[in-house]
Amino acid sequence: MTDSVITAVPGEQTATEEAERAIDEKAYGFWVYLTSNAIIFALLCATFAVMSHNTAGGPDAQSLFRLPYTFAQTMLLLASSTTFGFASAAIAAGQRSRTLVWLNVTFLLGLGFVVMQISELYGMAAAGAGPWRSGFLSAFFTLVGTHGIHVSVGLLWIVLLGCEAHMRGLNPFVVSRLHRLGLFWRFLNIAWIGIFSVVYLPGIV
């Protein structure tokens, strides 16, 4: 028979402890959220793989994808991950202005990625290879577009958190939000590597 006793928790529950626990739980919850988001990307990738040859007589991967263009795009995103790393280092050092500088650079690189993506998708749609053309193109636009929307949300998030860091300084709450933003941003990089390997490389090589 096990034994349980009621013991009084020593000391008051302080606001600081509460805040620390909330931050810890949010980080953990965010990891769990990223798992479910990863499943969404995995299922979209699988759907693309199933439909990658369903061109219905329309253009196929070989004629649509340009490796140098996508490679440049990829480099922009990877570079933005590095600059976010610099921002993280600045956060750890408690340097607000340096953090903001690197966040700005990250934002610009990410914006470049999104702009390149929009221009690629727009160009394809204008040339008659829009998502309504074939199952292959539906799957392509949806997978790449979903990633692009996620990156755009990330950009909006950078702006909002940048403003907050500017106004409120690097308090523990802001730091924890920037930490979760960092997780999200790295996650989008990994997702893009997956997309690059599943969508673009097999289509061209």
Next chain:
Amino acid sequence: MFGKLTIDALPLYSDIAVAGALITVFGALGVIALITWLGRWRYLWTEWLTSLDHKKIGIIYVTLALIMLVRGFIDAMMIRTQQAVALDSIGYLPRDHFDQILTSHATIMVFFVAMPFVVGLFNVVVPQQIGARDVAFPFMNSVCLWLTASGAALVMTSLVIGRYSTAGWAGYPPYSEVQFNPGVGVDYWLWAILASSVASMLTGINFLVTIVKRRATGMRLMMMPLFTWSALCTSILMVFAFPALIVAAALLGLDRYLGMHFFSHGDGGNTMNYINLFWMWGHPEVYILILPAFGVYSEVVATFSGRRLFGYESLVYATAALTVLSLIVWVHHFFTMGASQDVNAFFGRVAPLVAVPPGVMIFDWLFTMYRGRVQFSVPMLFTLGFIVTFVIGGMTGVLLAAAPADSPMQNTTFLAAHFHNIMIPGALFGYFAGYQYWFAKAFGFRLEEKWGRRAFWACIVGFYLAFVPLYVLGFMGMPARLDRYYAADWQPYLIVAELGGLLILCGISFLAIQLGVSIRDRAALSVPTGDPWNGRTLEWATASPPAAYNFAVVPHVNGTDAWWAIKQAGRAGHRPARFHDIIMREDSSAGVVIGATSFVFAFAMIWHIWWLAGLGGLGMFAAVLSQIFRNHAEHRIAASQVEAIENRRAMAPALAPGAPT
């Protein structure tokens, strides 16, 4: 300006549809009038709609489930009645209307009865079972509640404005594509399940984090009550499975709204992919619905046998094994789709394995009762009814899991009977048992016994009468979902099934009477100790109804059945030397605003009113934004206040634990 919305959206196509619309409208107006007459709007808003208290959120969830149960059950009776009369005739329902009812019955029962019931029980019970003061993310909890309510409201709205989907609850393409289903019905279905899925996925995250991070000091995983274990496993399934439904529904939506070709016939679409994606969610969903019921049975059996659970560890491992197995058997829902022999062989081998862990559980429950002092209370009756009836459902399931046997039986009423055998005595009886068991915890008075027993007997006899004929009809070759038929020898069975339905109607009415009688006699039924059943787990340590903070002092846990151990040690009701301040999350109206604006957004999308959809989306965004940058959304309950609340709690001596463990 109003998109596709015109005066033709009113359901004037049949008298029965008009009646349904009028009942919905007058029901809603009646509730509004009643609240206004009682002058309770402010109370409702501050104490319930904007509350972030997990107990209150749980109670609203269960209330939503019970209301939607009535709607879903009316649909069921309309289906049964149509099939009982439609021999050589068109019956009383036009074909299109019959299909709508079939679709709404299933959608409502799965998404807006079973899911909210499960999540409601989690909310009321789980934090208290683990010695927590709240869930990890109280605000997200409120958002999930109101998103679910918004989905339910969409289904109800389709009764009045426009029509509901005729494509079945699974919405298989290509019939659910815009070429074959250009109306708003499929869109109502689509947005309702999207709202519900997002809410369920986030709820999974919330309870996963709550159970992992918020357990009382000393409570290791292998000390958690079985209901909490089932909640943990269910949460994992919600996080992993609901993305598949979100993807399936979103891709179908892209087909419908933007003319893409994911699931269309031709143009490179792949119909089968939808069916794969849908059941990747659909099979785990069965376990999302039934594992919590298993958790309830474990608690009920232990409490009402006066013994600790037999084979605690094997119950935990069985629950975990089901969690894993449920993710790898989805293809058995469509053996006849045309996948290769190897694929069917694999899934045909794995699927029957699912029957093993519940078998282990049933023996554990039986051995817990063996030589115990079994009290045949209402929750226990539902549990016993479950054990007997569920075995039949399990055996028919093994039959269907064999791919060769599945071929002749697929899409017959045999399948419908099997599924309902799992979902009614399996899942719903568990929710009813939990409702009867924990009602006293949530409200401070028990539910009356006599009407509870009557409800149980009506439900279980009604179940057998309603579904055994469907098993037989399945063997006779009757396809599921028929709106009319020409085989005279089917009709007697369908009339018996109708009688079974009427008996279940009695059961549901008795539950309503029970609630009314219990509220009337609440003084006599009150539970001043907070522990009416001589419970074993920690939720019975709090007051009934519990204070906002649940535990003035969080107990230290050293083993399973923590509350039983505290009582054994004679420490129940001990006052701590002094009280401390408690920090709780502040209430917020943003959750209910997000629910309302999501409804506006979805309604506008359904009717292609783009400007309104934009407004709804902006509203949601603004409400989220108003919350995410708040750093100090807590308020402090002063120690003196905690002491006052605890003093008011009637400290009657806890029941002396009599039976040996």
